[in-house]
Amino acid sequence: MRAISDSYAFLRQTSEAQVERTVLAKGHQYLKVSSQGRAALLVLGNVERDPQGDIEVWYSGAREVLRIQNGRLLGATGLSTEWMNVRLASPPDWLSVAGPTSYARRRDMMPGYDFDESDKVTVQPIGMPSDTRYTGPGAARLRWYVEHSQGRIALRDARYAVTQKDGRAVVVYGEQCLDRGLCISWQRWPAEA
Structure with missing residues (x-):
């Protein structure tokens, strides 16, 4: 219950500094999410096993939900723009990307029934x-990536910060626009060195 109370709603939270001062419940994993000058803490609710990589499902106290797989946004509900049923066709492993590499993404969007x-x-x-x-330590030691998407709906580039743990890539930070007006950033919280 404490973890849920820690997970502020995007709509009510106004201060990123307040989120950063929150004393976190032990035994839970958190994601600090920022959008349009507001911030929230989301708690890891469950992990779904998938052949392309585990899907982390993060919840806020106001029913916003983010689904993240290998650092990439696989779903967002409870926001003014929602991404549902996101399918990624063979996205490359982060550590294998040395130059421009492409993959396909398909998604359903609301509102507008796209x-x-x-x-x-x-x-x-x-x-x-x-x-x-x-906002974490060691930003210069992280590997940074940009994703440019081309489709009917123009989106700003997404960016990611990746570290390596036990020989595998772990995305510790990401930025993604869901439409032209709604962009979010997320970061594993608290930040680790």
Whole structure:
């Protein structure tokens, strides 16, 4: 119950500093999510096993839900724009990306009943951005990537910060726009060195 009370709603939370001062319940994993100057803590509710990688399901106290697989947004509900039924066709492993590499993404979007929206997504490594919202230590030691999507609905580029643990990639930070007006960033919280 404490973990749920820690998970502020996007709609009510106004201070990122307040989220960062929150004393977290032990034994839970959190995600700090920011959008349009507001911040929230989401708690890891469950992990769904999938052949392409585990899907983490994160919940806020106001029923916002993010589904994240290998650091990429696989679903967002309870927000003004929702992504549902997101399908990624063979996205590359982060550590294997040395130059531009593409994959396909399909998704359903609300509002507007936009079903089976299709994007060609190209991922490539970049230097650490100067305008990132990442607040953890060791940002310069992280591997940074950008994903550019081409589709009917123009979206700003997504960005990710990746570290390596036990020989595998772990995305510790991501930024993704769901539409032209709603962009979110998320970061594993508390930030680790």
